[in-house]
Amino acid sequence: MGMFFGSVTFPGQAPDLARITAAVTERSGLALAVEESGADIKGGLHDMHARLAFACAPREQLELYSYRPGAVKAFSESVLVDVPFPTARFLQGMNELEGAQTVYLRASLGLEPTLLAFTLLALEALGGRLAHPFPEDLRRQYGAPVTVADLEERHRQLGKQARLAAAVVLLLLPVLIPLWCLGFCLFLVMLPWYIGKACQLYRRCTEDRGNSA
Numbered sequence: 001m002g003m004f005f006g007s008v009t010f011p012g013q014a015p016d017l018a019r020i021t022a023a024v025t026e027r028s029g030l031a032l033a034v035e036e037s038g039a040d041i042k043g044g045l046h047d048m049h050a051r052l053a054f055a056c057a058p059r060e061q062l063e064l065y066s067y068r069p070g071a072v073k074a075f076s077e078s079v080l081v082d083v084p085f086p087t088a089r090f091l092q093g094m095n096e097l098e099g100a101q102t103v104y105l106r107a108s109l110g111l112e113p114t115l116l117a118f119t120l121l122a123l124e125a126l127g128g129r130l131a132h133p134f135p136e137d138l139r140r141q142y143g144a145p146v147t148v149a150d151l152e153e154r155h156r157q158l159g160k161q162a163r164l165a166a167a168v169v170l171l172l173l174p175v176l177i178p179l180w181c182l183g184f185c186l187f188l189v190m191l192p193w194y195i196g197k198a199c200q201l202y203r204r205c206t207e208d209r210g211n212s213a
Contacts, residue, residue: 003106003107003108003109004105004106004107004108004109004111004116005092005104005105005106006104006105006106006116006120006130006131006132007102007103007104007105007130007131008102008103008105008120008123008124008128008129008130008131009096009097009100009101009102009103009128009129009131010100010101010102010103010126010127010128010129011099011100011127012099012100012101013101014047014048014066014101014102014103014128015103015123015126015127016048017034017036017048017050017064019126020064020103020119020122020123020126021034021052023122023123023125023126024052024115024118024119024122026122027118027121027122027125027142027145028054028114028115028118028145028146029145029146029147030054030055030056030145030146030147030148030151031054031055031056032052032053032054032055033052033053033054033055033058034050034051034052035050035051035052035053035061036049036050037049037050037051044068044071044075045067045068045071045072045075045093046065046066046067046068046071047066047067047068047069047071047101048064048065048066048103049063049064049065049066050063050064050065051063051064052064052115052119053115054114054115054151056148056151056152057112057115057151057155060111060112060115060155061107061111062105062106062107062111062115062116062119063105063106063107064103064104064105064119065103065104065106066101066102066103066104067093067096067101067102069096069101071093072091072092072093072094072096073094076091076094092104103123103128105119105120112151112154112155112158114142114146114151114154117134117138117141117142118142120134121134121139121142
């Protein structure tokens with residue numbers, strides 16, 4: 001199953017976990033179950049790391065975390081120093097602005113979106129800037145607290161949609177399987193070309209590093 005990634009950037013240090021969970025609880029009207037990670041998970045990279053869920057739906061978890069200032073850059077410089085491709089600059093947390101801190105959110109794409117929406121809006125209300133604009137229709141939908149009954153109904157509706165989507169996929173399998181096989185065969189035909197281009201790129205990067213040394 002796929003994952004959703006979101007981020008909210010704060011000028012200066014981000015709010016701590018207690019402030020964030022209090023803001024989510026106030027906006028949603030629902031109690032939260034919070035599982036804060038220990039030092040074995042946080043290590044030297046994370047400033048904050050926790051899993052959130054509504055107490056009435058503990059299986060629907062949202063991962064919330066932030067990095068210590070400069071920790072990702074120091075990690076990449078010490079561990080990825082010999083990597084020939086510019087991989088390090090694409091690491092999450094690598095390009096945070098100096099003097100700012102970003103809170104990241106990660107959740108399964110199957111997560112009912114109420115918790116995610118209230119968390120994003122709570123972080124914004126605490127002074128953060130969303131990486132992507134929050135649609136106005138969703139702002140209206142999640143602009144007021146919900147009840148346990150409301151959340152249960154949303155879960156039922158999501159379950160119906162998932163079952164309908166599964167039925168459609170089953171109906172389309174006789175068409176999708178031949179198309180997948182055709183795509184795989186085309187990939188095998190093109191594989192030598194992909195390998196050749198990758199080798200050329202590797203040699204070019206190696207030569208550039210040698211010239212700049």
